[in-house]
Amino acid sequence: MINFKELIINKLHDNIPELEIEEIERLVETPPSYDMGDYAFPVFQLAKIFRKAPPMIATELAEKLQDSEYFEKVEALGAYVNFFVNKNTYADTVLTDVLEKGYDYGKSDLGANRRVIVEYSSPNIAKPFHIGHIRTTVIGNSIKKIYDYLGYDTIAINHLGDYGTQFGMLITAMKHWGDEEVVRQDPIRELLKLYVKINEEMEEDPTLREETREWFKKLEDKDPEAVRLWNFFREESIKEFERVYELLDIEFDSYAGEAFYSDYMDDVINEIEDKGLTVESQGAEIVDLEEYGMPPLIVKKSDGTTIYATRDLTAAIYRKNKYDFYKNIYVVGNQQKLHFQQFFKVLELMGHEWAKDCVHVEFGTVSTEDGALSTRKGNVLFLEDVLMKAKDGILEILNNREREIENKDKLAEQIGIGAVIFQELFNDRIKDYVFDWDKTLSFEGDTGPYVQYTHARIHSLLEKGAFNPADSVDFALLSSEEELDILRLIYNFQSVVIDAHEKYQPYFVTRHIVELAKAFNKYYNTTSILVDDEEVKKARLALSYGAKVVIHNGLGLLGMVAPERM
Ligand code: ARG
Numbered sequence: 302m303i304n305f306k307e308l309i310i311n312k313l314h315d316n317i318p319e320l321e322i323e324e325i326e327r328l329v330e331t332p333p334s335y336d337m338g339d340y341a342f343p344v345f346q347l348a349k350i351f352r353k354a355p356p357m358i359a360t361e362l363a364e365k366l367q368d369s370e371y372f373e374k375v376e377a378l379g380a381y382v383n384f385f386v387n388k389n390t391y392a393d394t395v396l397t398d399v400l401e402k403g404y405d406y407g408k409s410d411l412g413a414n415r416r417v418i419v420e421y422s423s424p425n426i427a428k429p430f431h432i433g434h435i436r437t438t439v440i441g442n443s444i445k446k447i448y449d450y451l452g453y454d455t456i457a458i459n460h461l462g463d464y465g466t467q468f469g470m471l472i473t474a475m476k477h478w479g480d481e482e483v484v485r486q487d488p489i490r491e492l493l494k495l496y497v498k499i500n501e502e503m504e505e506d507p508t509l510r511e512e513t514r515e516w517f518k519k520l521e522d523k524d525p526e527a528v529r530l531w532n533f534f535r536e537e538s539i540k541e542f543e544r545v546y547e548l549l550d551i552e553f554d555s556y557a558g559e560a561f562y563s564d565y566m567d568d569v570i571n572e573i574e575d576k577g578l579t580v581e582s583q584g585a586e587i588v589d590l591e592e593y594g595m596p597p598l599i600v601k602k603s604d605g606t607t608i609y610a611t612r613d614l615t616a617a618i619y620r621k622n623k624y625d626f627y628k629n630i631y632v633v634g635n636q637q638k639l640h641f642q643q644f645f646k647v648l649e650l651m652g653h654e655w656a657k658d659c660v661h662v663e664f665g666t667v668s669t670e671d672g673a674l675s676t677r678k679g680n681v682l683f684l685e686d687v688l689m690k691a692k693d694g695i696l697e698i699l700n701n702r703e704r705e706i707e708n709k710d711k712l713a714e715q716i717g718i719g720a721v722i723f724q725e726l727f728n729d730r731i732k733d734y735v736f737d738w739d740k741t742l743s744f745e746g747d748t749g750p751y752v753q754y755t756h757a758r759i760h761s762l763l764e765k766g767a768f769n770p771a772d773s774v775d776f777a778l779l780s781s782e783e784e785l786d787i788l789r790l791i792y793n794f795q796s797v798v799i800d801a802h803e804k805y806q807p808y809f810v811t812r813h814i815v816e817l818a819k820a821f822n823k824y825y826n827t828t829s830i831l832v833d834d835e836e837v838k839k840a841r842l843a844l845s846y847g848a849k850v851v852i853h854n855g856l857g858l859l860g861m862v863a864p865e866r867m
Contacts, residue, residue, distance in 0.1 A: 302394050302397075302398040302792075305339065305340065305371065305391075306340060308371055309329055309342070309384055310322065312368070313325050319347075320347075324346075328342060329342050332381075332383060335786075337378065337381075337383050338376075338384050339385060339386045340383070340384040341381045341384070342362075342381065342384075343380055356379055358380075359380055363377040372384050372385055372386060388780045389776060392777070392780075392784070392788055392844075393776040395791050396774065396776060396843050396844065399846065399850055399851075400774075400846070404853065406794075406847075407794045407795045407851065407854055409450070409452055409799070410452040411799065412448060412451045412454070415628075416453070416454045416455075416625060416626050417453045417454070417455050417456070417629075418456045418458055418624060418626050419441055419445040419448065419456070420458045420459075420460050420630065420633075421437050421438060421440070421441020421444070421457070421459070422434065422459050422551070422553075423459055423460040423462060423558070423633070425461075425463075425467070426462060426535050427467075427488075427492040427496070427535075428462075428492075429489055429493055430541060430542050430684050431682055432669060432682040432736060433666075435725055436666075438545075438551065438684075439726060439860060440725070442549070443859050444662065445457050446859075446860060447802045447807065450798060450854075453627070456624060456626075457553045457554045457555070458555045458620075459555065460558055461556055461558025461559065461560075462559055463531075463534075463535050463538075464558070464559035465517075465608075466513065466514070466517050468516070468520055469513040469515070469516040469518075470499045470513040470516075470517075471496060471499070471530075471534060472516040472531070473512045473513045473516050474496065474499040475495060475530055479495055485537070488537035488538070488540075489538065492537075514604060518604065521563065535560075539556065548685070548688050548689075548714070548718055549718065549722070550860065551860070562612045563612065565618075566611055569614055569615045570586075570611065573614075574586075582597065583603060585599055585601060585602050585603045586599070588600060588650070595643050598610050598643045599611075600614075609640070610640060610643065613640075617629060617644070617648055617659060618648075618653070621653070626655075626658065627658065628658050628660060629655075629658060629660070630662055630805070631661050631662060632805075633662070634665075635666075635731070636666075638661065638663055641661035660805070662730070662805040663731065667725075667733070667735075668733070668735050669735070670735060670736075670737075687736075688717070690738075692713050692717035692718060694742045695712075695750070696713035699712065707866065712864055715862040716749070716750050716753060716864070716867070719750070719753060719861040720741045720742050720748060721749075722860055723741075723811065723859065724737075724741040724748070726807045726859050727808055730805075730806065730807075730808070747815050751815075752852060752856065753863060753864055755818035756852045756853060756864070756865075757865055757867040759821065759845050759848060759849040760849060761866070762825075762830060762831070762842075763842060763849065765831060766838060766842045768842040770846065772839050772843075774839050774840050775836055776840065776843075778836060778837050779840050783823060783824040784824065784841075786823075787817070787821060787844055787847070787848055788844070790813065790816060791848060791850075797809050797813045807858070811855075813855060814851065814855035814856065817848055817851055817852055820848075821845070821848045828841070830842065
């Protein structure tokens, strides 16, 4: 596919050798509206070099840059040179590429030979997998898919919270009030009850707190009874999580959670000590980070037990040794921002230059209208229930349809769950949001069902028109404004995906495919596609196919299915 932007950059560089190519690259932009061209180059910077007024420079440059093959118009507007891509060349280059590549369109080998770890989801065992986990799970999955698409070798890691003092609490609660048989029946809900109870009882009875500490210490020392119970919690929890992952069609390459690293922790603690980074503070071992404006990172607590941060340090070093990553990405909420800053800093102080390749991809909170989120009070909205409710909502809509629908159940699942994913990935991840049922499940507006529906509509159109990707097409027949809008969105898809990967922002992709769906529906409503003129029909179908491929691939990058019938 012709890279118009690169063509422009090179031509500009030929004409203005005074400016570095990187500088020109930074300056070339997309104008605010397409009547001002597809690309624009502001010349303010050149006023000093040429000692002329910017509009005059723009006029002279535009003169020199005329090139009818690629640009039908190069014109000066104020201090800008605006470039209008030649429509025929455009349609030809974009659609030839799509027809040739099919669903591989937009992929790249940008990340070849680079391994990227994406750590996401990472729920805590023996705790509910609730609506709050949707963010890391869905954002992380999408980031992984985006990196895959660009040719990186990705490793999906679920850093299970399967270690820590709360297991001392759970074991203690199990011993006092738990009945293993009862727990086995409905593990997570029963364990949650026990967790709530121990939290309440500990308030009253301080000796219980001591007991929980002892059990945790035993777990660290691999006491068989402690390990047995811990294993039981872990296995039951993973079973529950996997039901949700299956609904979301998510798979992990590794479930190496916090406990996994406990065996490697001593070496890391020794390394930190040997490098002289620790000091003693009230019996605990800490790395003082005051110089960097941060509170200290505790490596070892006064009772000799380790904490979350120590396990993260260990995990990062382990991953570097095992995977030799290019990037190590953590998709975790912004409440943990400081934690990541601290342990990245400690890695750096330890002399690991790759600390700079560790990235905390943070996001804001999700809440529900009634505020049901907190585990400590036992007031939770399970993620599985949310997904099933979304499915049921869609099933009800489908049941009210006149026409018979095949595989209604599966379809309702794809649309319902897709709707939840889409809503999740619609905004900048850093924003907080309130989960809204009505908006999520609507078939109108900026929703998953709307985009999926557009995909299905194009699919049936292509079937009706007996579209064949091998047909030769006269691209010059595509020149209306509506057609050009669609072509642009198809053409720009890859650069949007590249931006999304650089900024870890799946919503760039979401917005792009919503826009494409809207552009297509506008086209569909204003233009007959299945016309008698065979040549025109073929050209319009090829364009529709391009839109379908991009919507299909875009949905895939979000972790959604693109149904062919809806
Ligand atoms: N289990 C943690 C929680 O639920 C998230 C883990 C994040 N990952 C990490 N490497 N610390 O809050």
